[in-house]
Amino acid sequence: MTNRTTASDADVDAFIDAVSDPVRREDARAVRALYERVSGEPARMWGSSIVGCGEYAYRASGKDQRMCSIGFSPRKAETVLYLAQDFPGKTDLLAQLGPHRTGVGCVYVKRLDKIDAGVLERLVAAAFAALQATG
Template sequence: MANEPNKTTPTDADVDAFLAAVEHPVRRRDARRLVELMTRVTGEQPQMWGPSIVGFGSYHYEYASGRQGDAIAAGFSPRKAATTVYLADGTESHADLLAGLGPHTTGASCLYIKDLDAIDLGVLEEAVRRSYAAVTSR
């Protein structure tokens, strides 16, 4: 695991209401597109995790120290500066793919995208597919 999984937990909040309330029009548009993409890729329905993460499925992690928990297997958050796409197995696992993605930046397990129209959605879909498979097959 690239870093500590997000400690947010699933909620019963309405995903559609959350998406409708996203202020930035590009983030709102991209969020709706990501719901479609991630639902198709994972076969999971979207669920709010905490106040601002849309998650698809979950996986259980356990460290050698004994620390364990559950985290989203795939997900995103439409933030003000960019949409954050979470690749649970870490962005380094997808460096080959991400080289052809288009404009983006990365963190340990976060992919920051300002506009889905500016990237190769096929590359993003494959990265999400690989990441989801990696964490749910454990």
């Protein structure tokens, strides 16, 4: 199976500008700025709907793959944050974050103004550091 979530040269600004919900669009701009600050790298499009920073290698289905170290996608109902599945402090940070739900390697947030921005930054930084440490 081909990995459809690969880095592209698509315009991140155009993608974010096309988000129809104004709150979700502003949240996307804020998350992008946070991710770029934490990673020290420019945001890139990964596939058609994920904005991400950094890059790491992994092996899936017997194939070497690459993915953004930290990513997000402004979906219709909420913003999805793509973070490492497990890293030191994750459980404690999520407990302090504010309203959210989780999935495997994902944190779903309806509105950034309802969560603790400082905790979010520490969460993203810890996730990024964990993946950078593994290569």
